[in-house]
Amino acid sequence: MKQFKVRLTETFLGDMLDIMFYILEKSGSSDVSRRFYNEVLSTIDDRSFGADSYEAYHPYPGSPKYRRIYFGNYIIFYVIEDNWMDVRRILWSGVENSKKL
Numbered sequence: 001m002k003q004f005k006v007r008l009t010e011t012f013l014g015d016m017l018d019i020m021f022y023i024l025e026k027s028g029s030s031d032v033s034r035r036f037y038n039e040v041l042s043t044i045d046d047r048s049f050g051a052d053s054y055e056a057y058h059p060y061p062g063s064p065k066y067r068r069i070y071f072g073n074y075i076i077f078y079v080i081e082d083n084w085m086d087v088r089r090i091l092w093s094g095v096e097n098s099k100k101l
Contacts, residue, residue: 002050003049004051004052004084004085005083006044006085009087015089015090015091019092020037021033023036043076044069044076044078044087047069047085051067054068055068057077064079065079066078066079066088067080071090073092074091074093077090
């Protein structure tokens with residue numbers, strides 16, 4: 001199974017900061033926010049092995065082949081370019097589920 005190099009885009013990092021500040025505000029704990037960040041990065045790293053083997057998603061005609069990682073109440077979107085896994089966004093999925101921080 002091929003491992004891809006991971007590249008986090010500025011948009012992804014901005015999304016992460018917004019989420020981390022929200023978690024910090026709601027929980028009052030920087031540890032919870034930091035744990036969320038570390039778990040997201042670990043999940044992305046795990047997916048870097050065979051990242052191209054997951055289903056492609058085309059949100060609109062002519063879009064790149066996005067792939068998704070489901071993480072708790074969030075969806076992480078990435079694309080494969082050469083040997084890189086470009087992580088582009090992390091967005092709230094709009095669905096509550098049982099994954100706890």
